[in-house]
Amino acid sequence: MFTYRSAGFAVAAMLALATPAIAQEQRAEVIHWWTSGGESAAVKVFADQFQAAGGTWVDTAIAGGANARTAAINRTVGGNPPAAMQLNTGKQFDDLVENDLLANVDAQAAAQNWQAILPPSFLEAVTRNGHEYAVPVNIHGQNWLFYSNDALAKAGVQPPNNWDDLFPALDKLKAAGMIPLAFSGQKNWERNLFNNVMAGRGGHDFFVAFWGKRDVAMVKGPEFRNIAETFKRLRNYVDPGSPGRNWNDATSLVIQGKAGMQFMGDWAKGEFTAAGQTPGKEYGCTVLGDHGIAYVMGGDVFVFPQLKDANQTKAQQLLARVLLEPDTQIKFAQKKGSIPVRLDLDTSSLDACARKASGWIHNANAQVPANEMLSPPALTGAIEDLISQYWNDPGMTTDGFITRVANTLTQQF
């Protein structure tokens, strides 16, 4: 035996790899893109809860949402799928469902009574042809306005409550020598800012008509012009270093008090927390709306590719159940800065901003489904290019922008 030590080791290693199947282990490889500090702490909650329920979590974290999605989808199409993969709540898995690559989670949905516990738009977002194909795990608000209390006090400004309050406040911040609006000039954040204005000024119906129904008549109307002009007006309040900046670098300008405000999703709270700041104390959060609160809600889901191995399928079912259990949901939300996707939970242990949001998600009129829940990535991307051009190119007029948007909405995607 010892003469063939290395060969023996190789055999042992192969046996060790093969054992899980023999030992009936519920092993699930999960591909996700939660790699930053707060994110990995959050995903560890899932892993721990899954282990506690008897599963074995095999972590495949890939930095960058687009990279992780590409890797996971390529593996699924290539016949070597993971047990579960993260996607954004929305249309990202349309093609996977159409090509019959995903297992449905109807059993879980019935057992946990999703009909009653999930917000309707989220249930709709995971349902295709009457079957549920994904487990939503959180709700991220995408249209928050974060502000530094210190900076606002220095400039003698009250936190704004609506879009008309905002501009005088920005003017005062500018006069006080600060960057009024911390901004990260990358295409997706330019689109996010535009969406923020659209939800705030246009409200729920307008937002859905634009991204979901692609209503061209509305785009040519006065309301859309007002949205576009408000968006462009914000351009006057960002600093020259903003093009290409990362969103977290923009957040840190607010944290340091160099900038007054930032429009960003609730994931920005992770940066404030990491800097030792708490909402309501050093910084504040609000959502601006002309027609009451219009809270743009997106989130993450896990989908489960069809697998042949029965043990793996069981592991998938276990994971699907664990992800939505009340305990998992609360602990995850605390770490992630999101709010639980279940409506029936006690959210008093979450931070001040999350508690605000938890109130809104019970009000159907306040809920706006996120961009990626309403439009396919190809359309979103084409509009994003236009928004980015309109923001950056002084040569593009509002009329030119509106015409181009209307044309793009009528194209086939």
Added chain:
Amino acid sequence: MRIGSRLSTHLALAPALLIALVAYCGAMGWTIWISFTNSRMLPSSVFVGLRQYSSLLANERWQVSVQNIAIFGVLFIAMALALGFVLAALIDQRVRAEGLLRSVFLYPFSMSFIVTGLAWRWLLNPTLGIEKVGHDLGLAWFRFDWLVRPERVIYTLVFAAVWHAAGLVMAIMLAGLRGVDPEIWKAARVDGIPAWRAYLFIVVPLMRGSFATAVILLAVSVARLYDLSVAMTNGGPGIASEVPAKFVMDHLFERGNVGLATAAATTMLITVVAVLAPLMYWQYRQPARRPV
């Protein structure tokens, strides 16, 4: 005997040929086919004719990308050649510490475009880099913000890429210069021809081979320009520094629009072939006249 050895040569080449046929030509053929379908995130086989091409040509971002790659290609190749040649000519004057200088000039080439792009992104950022240094020195009028100006940003990409590639061109040119017959220099000196004229009218024409090598290497990095744009500007501000390869990558993956992406890739292929074919034909026609 002859036939036997030729057969074995062909047999030995067969695997390489097979890989080339399947991997390159096969993938190429498949890409071209997919560009005629309505593929979205996953490839489909629903034929839609030239629809993807017509929406590609109408796409403003594609138009900007093509325009950018033309500006970038011409300026980058011309400037890298000129700078590389001047550096080589200077080093060729038997300067002291030649080895050190050669390494210093060649050094940027050892870095990836990602690192190059990041470094220049920070240097050129008006609130972090050179402009800030100017302001800190009290020069309030100083402006160096091409990176964030849509109409200028493509030139910053050229600048970074020239910085990256000039050393390589220098190395190629230096090898070419060292290959020039010393008798030619002596003859030029006897005839009283100034050094710059000797370089321009005698040496440069002799070094056609070095120039061809450098141009081909530079042209390849123009066609595949992607990572520099991603690292330095990510295509921005707006779509001002988008390039064709980035258009393909973004639509292939993040935007789940495989049909449009493959149409763009096919268009790139046709362009490259259209540029290369006359060049190869020209080289093929003049095999004997390739000095150095």
